[in-house]
Amino acid sequence: MTIKQFEIFTATAPLQKPIADATHTLSEISFVVLRLHTQSGHTGEAYLLSFQYSSQAIIGALKDQGPLLIGEEVCATVKVFMKLNHANEYFGHEGINRWAQAAYNMAMWDAWCKILKQPIWKVLGHSAQKIPAYGSGGWISYTEAELLDEVKGYAARGFGAVKIKVGKPDWREDLERLQLVREAVGPHINIMMDANQGMNVPNALALARAARNIGIQWFEEPIDHTDYEGYSILRHQAGISLAMGEREYSTVPLRELLKRNALDIWQPDILRLGGVEAWRNSAALAAAYNVPVLPHYYKDYDVPLLSTIANGAGVESFDWIDPLIDHPIQFHNGFALPHNRPGWGFTFKDEHLTAIA
Template structure:
C-alpha cells in the first residue's frame, strides 16, 4: 500500500485578495496554506486551509510539527494518524490550530487515496447525487452600497438561488438601521424569488439580534447565521423562541458537543460544520449524521471544494457556500451553474493548486 514519504507546506494568496470586514473582523488578505503529501507510488495529495492574514507563525509551526509525524503512514490510515497525533498534542489541547493542521493533512490523505484508486472522493464514499444547491456568499460590511448591489446582482445573473450578506454594523456606522437598509437594497435587487440570508459572525447580543430579526421579518430572511457568540446556547434558544427565525450555526466548532447542546435546546435549524476546524472528513461526516438523526440539514462553512463531494454522500444535505477565492490559483475550478455546484469527476478532490502561486515554507 502507498506510504507517505514527504510532506511539503506552501502558502498562497488569492488573486481576488482585497481587504474585507464583517461584524467582528477586519481582514486584510485572503490567503491559504496548502499541504502536499508525496507517496512512494508517485502520487501526491493536497489539502488546504483558509488563513486570511492571521497568526502566520503559529499556523506554519503547527503544520511543520506534522512533517516528520506523517512519514511512514499509509495514505488511507487517516484514523490511525489522527489517533496518534491527538495523543501527542493532548498536553497543549487538541482543539484550535493543532486540529486545523491535522485536518488539513487528513484532507490531503483522502486526496492521495482517491488519486491512488483513481476515483473521486464522493464515489469512494457512496454518493446519492452529483450536485447540490449553492448560495452566493459575501455582502461584507466594508462594501459600499454599489459594491453590495454589484455582488448580489452578479450572483443573480449567474443563476444563484440565494445570497448571504453580513449584518452587525457598528452603532457608530448606523447599527441595525444600516443593516435593515442594506437588506432592503438586496431584496430590491434580487427580487422575491431569491432567498436572502444574514450573518452576524457572532457580533451581536440577544436584544439586538431579536430586534434585527423582528425588523427584518417583512424582508423574508431565509435564515440567520451566528447572531451570537457560539457558546451562548441559551441565547440562541431565546432568539428562536422569541422570533421564530431559522438559525444556522456550527462553523466555529471543533467537536460535536455544541451541536448536541443546540439540539437539546431546539435552538438550531441548519448545521454548518467547517471541515478544517472540526477535524477532517470523518469528523465532518460524523457531525452530519448526528444532525440527520435529529432532522437537521447540513449547510457547511466555506470549503465548497471539499463540502460539495461530501454533501453528495449524506442524506441531509441542504446546500453549500460559494466563494470564488481559489479559482484563480487552481487547475480545475468547480462547475457552478443555475444555483447548483457539481462534484468534480477527477480523482481525489479533483483539483490541484498551480505551482506558480505557491510559496514554499
C-alpha cells in the same frame, strides 16, 4: 501507499481593498497549502484559509505533525487522526493543532482516492450529485453600490440565494441594507444574513423580527457561538431559522444546541472539525435530529462530501481560490457539481505557490 514526504506552501488571492464583517477586518486572502508524497509517486493535497492570522503558528503546527505521518499508509486516516490526537493532547485538541490535523487528514484522502483512481464521493458512497449553492459576501465594509453590485452579479450567474453580512452598530442600518438587497434581486432569490457573532441577544432579536417581512431565509451566527441559551431564546422568539457551526472544533456545541432545540441549520467547517470523518460524524448527528447541513466556506471539499449524505442543504460559494487551482468547482443554474477526477479533483497551480522551508 506509505507517506514519505510532506511540503508546505502559501498562496494569496487578489484583494483590492480590505473587507470587514461585524468582528474582523481582513487585509489579505491567503492560504496554506499542504502536499503529501507517497512512495508510489502519488501526491495528496489540502489547503486552509488563513487570511492574515497566525501564519507562522499554523505552519509550525504542520511542521510538528508532519514527521509523525512518515511511513504511514495514506488509507490509515483514522489511525493517523488518533495518533495526532495523542500527540496534540498536551497543548489541546482545539485551535491550531486541529487545523493542521485536518489538513493532513484531507491530503491523505486525496492521495488515497488518487491511488484508487476515484473521486472521493464515489469512494464514500453518494446520495446526490447536484448541490444547491448560494453566493456569499455582502461585507459590512461595502458601500451600498458595492453590495448591490455583488448580489446582482450572483443573481445574474444563476445563484438562487445570496448571503450578506450584518452587525452594524445600529441594527436598523442592517435592515435598510437588507431591504435594498431584496429590491435589487427581486422576490424569488433567497436572502440570508450573517452577524459573525457580532450582535447581542436583544439586537439580534430586534433585527430578526424586523427582517421577517423581507423574507430572510436564515440568520447565521447572530451571537457568540458559546451562548447556547441565547440561541435557544432566539430560536423560540425570533421567528426566523438559525444557522451556526463554523467556529466549532467538535460536535459538543451541536449536541448542546440540539438538546435545547436551538438550531435549524448546521454549518460544519471541515478544517476546524478535523477532516473528513469528523465532518461526516457531525452531519450524522445533525441528521439524527433532522437538521440539514450547509457547510462553511470550503466548497471544493464540501460539494463532494455533501454528495455523500442525505441531509445536505447546500454549499457556500466564494471565488477566491478559483484562479489559483486547475479545476474549480463548476456551477450550473445555481447548483454545484462534484468533480469526476480522482481525489478532491483539483490542485493548486505551482506558479501561485511559495514554498516554506
